[in-house]
Amino acid sequence: MSQQSLAADAATTEAKYPRSIPYIIGNEAAERFSFYGMRSIMVTFLVAQFYSKLYNPTVADAKGNEVVHLFVALAYALPFVGGLVADWFTGKYKIILWISIVYCFGHLCLALFDTNLNGFMVGLLLIAIGAGGIKSCVSANVGDQFDKTNQTLLSKVYGWFYFSINAGSVFSTLLIPPIYKNYGAQWAFGIPGLLMALATIIFFSGRKLYVRVPPGGINKNNFVFISVYALFNIGKKQKGQSLLDVSKGKFNPEKVEGVKAVYRVMAVFMFAPIFWAMWDQNLSEWVLQAEKLDRHINLGFTSFTILAGQVQTANPIFLLSFIPLFTYFIYPFFDKIGLKATPLRRIGAGLALTALSFVIIAFVQISVDAGGHPSVWWQIFAYVVLSAAEVLVSITGLEYAYTQAPKSMKSTMTAIWLLTVSIGNLFDAYVNNSISNHGFFAKYTGSNFYWVFVGICTVFLILYLFISPRLKERNYIDEPDAEFQGNEVIAQTNNL
Template sequence: MSTAPVAPDAGRMPRQIAYIIGNEACERFSFYGMRNILIPFLISSMLLAYLPAGPEREGAAKDIFHSFVIGVYFFPLLGGWLSDRYFGKYNTVLWFSLIYCAGHACLALFEDSRNGFYTGLFLIALGSGGIKPLVVSFCGDQFDQTNKSKAKVVFDAFYWIINFGSFFASLLAPLLLRSYGPAVAFGVPGVLMFIATVVFWLGRKQYVNVPPSGRDPDSFLNVVRTALRGSAGQGGSGTLIARTGIALAVLMLALWALDATGVPLPWPDSFGFVITACLALGVVIACVGWGASLQLERARGLHPDAAVDGVRAVLRILIVFALVTPFWSLFDQKASTWIIQGNAMLIPHEAWWWPSWLVKEAAQMQALNPLLVMLLIPFNNLVLYPLLRRMGFTVTALRRMGWGIVFSGVAWIAAGVLQLWLDGGAEVSLAWQSLPYLLLTFGEVLVSATALEFAYSQAPHAMKGVIMAFWYLTSTFGSLWVLLTNAGVRNDAVTSAIASTGLSENAFLMFFFALFAFVAALAFAAYARRYPMQDNYRVSGGVAA
């Protein structure tokens, strides 16, 4: 792809943003359309017919769903690396979009085939994950110092349009599944993904295309490698920590592999490959990052100061990201745990205010989330934040994210109270789920919408694709906490301990996740007080596709 200098209109909104926003709207409809019917489909499909109906099948469906989510938010690492190193954002997004379309086709064609359907889920996870870190940063590349004030408006609009697509997908996909079956319900999102790919392709001649960095000798990984190089016995405590982490990760994978072949080893049977691989990845990231931070000055002189300082900035950002992972463990369960809870509730069709002509399934309550986002983003920007500033409160990105984690915990307390009513034998109206959805969505706007701007502005120029991939990896570890918790409650000792509290397993876990969020919010606040903010927007000028 040829490149040429482009002089953007000073202070104006780039025209090509319309193609990126249009692509995102269709892609989000396709993703949420299939994602939001995945749990209802799995519970009722032949794929899990070998399990008895009830908690066991529901638990298996949740495991499949959260394993899929882990894949979706793991593959941004691959997409970010390919984009930054070899192909650039435009080419990488286009090619992964074609894989994405193939995944949707598999879901529509192989509804009764376990291998075919799971292949489709894998391809969607690969395609969706591959483009996920790039579309936002590609959008940011269209701005420079002359019009960066418009970037915040676009990031908010970007998040708004994501939820515009999600809103209609959440309403319509369950109805398509109910009325026309899985082939149509999964096929329609596939058509939308194809349209998204075409819309993105149509803007190819207008995009600002920042070329890939290629084999950068001063890349993040090369600087880290230099910092950790040498003998652990020569004052290299960081090297020892990094090597220990890698050894632990290899040991975890080896124990899983041997356990899978029937060798009796002290490795939990419920820790399958997905859990084990994620734990190993987490150990490597934590130990290598910690070790590198202790010895980063070793790289100074062998790499430019800007590269070394950029790595230190990335390592600080990764700590922020790690502290956000509990939020995603709560948020992503609205498409699994909350749907299962909603199925046990009474849909108030007899109430005059209930839209019975439209809302017929508990899964459709998920449409509240994107609808509330579309309302809360302008409310926050036009009313709440200006009001707080007039009252003397500084509304920083990190403060918004910390309070967002708190509100997610409050949402799960509300969901837990509803579960107590259900456990007590009461007939609970599905309308009551509106309260936890409102609280969780307010938390989401504070965390996720803010993080899009935060992650782009904090990332050094050569590492924007990778840092966005690490941001999306927070959702992988969020779902990992869910899988670990689900695996834990299958232990007889844990089940007995929960029973001794007088709470049902569902209610106990809801209050547990609320507490998890509150602890994470405290840790986040403590770290945010020391975080040094950066400004890494592109300088004036650029290159176009």
């Protein structure tokens, strides 16, 4: 056997999954059960328990949607703060553990204050702090467990990490709506709280196995400090320099190049908010639409009627199927025929499918507006398309955030990716607030509401197709020991 073959066999033998991974994935599955379990009934609960008693149906729905999207916006804005705290002060392990306890108290408030809007809002605030505080650290913690010997497994582990998210989501969205209907809000919000407590215990149980990257402390060679300095010294920029180059006289040039890498990734991420503005509606606007559909399911050998909150289970179920399908068959197929499934191509295809899913939903709403009760199968079909879009955009973005960021900024980069979720939901909240207060978007109700998002997504897609071929990429996993070797080593890829 040749030396080359022996080296290949040795590399294959050494590529083993870290022992800490089951604890991280188990923790994520239980935490996502708690998060999606309470979200599965949040909008219907808010409308029925509080807003329908004060407003007409259109305004009540808009008020409920606004609260849901503001909650999600806060939950996904705070990962940026959690990432900075982890990178600077605590490390990922400590912040995940302690903020998880705050998370648990938030769930307790939801169960105790099911008839008190103010108390319920306090619970939502604590959950947003908990989910936000740990989110960027958990996903970045996955990547920290890998090194040169097993980095080839990283993409597959991120796939299984996302699989665990949706496994937790499947069970929660199947179980919590009927528990809410049959046993009331206290049980429906209390059970997700118990799962969050379990998630905390699972994470703590793996404490001796984690690879813990120590915090770097606050230093001047940081993303925030370099960016602020460049902004306030824009007048020093010389011809031919980038804006960040003015920081090289005061900061480590290697770190400045690292910050440039972050901004290159952010050029991709600026197209993600429209995806999340549309995706998150499947847990709010689509749920309210499902209440008006014919939800009777006839499978031939059996028939039953599902609750509006259970329809959203279609998303994680399809994801559980699509993740291995895309990872092991679709991507390799396109690679084999010469159309490489690069991250930027995946994201572009995902945006196109997102718009298509809303075209389907808009036609469903046209029927509802006319007084009809179309079959829930049409909404399920929209979930098929949206779930495929999620595999292409969300999983790719999660991996891209980690691999394209320098080592010292991985939690921060992941938090910036999650910040795109917040921005998308802030836009949703703004639209619903405008509707409830008879503002500009008040005329875009019914099917017109969804057509507006189809149009906006189409504009973003056209811009993406123009800009993405001009973007530069650099994988810091492939070059872990050299965060800076000059602009000449930054690979330009022909992505589209």
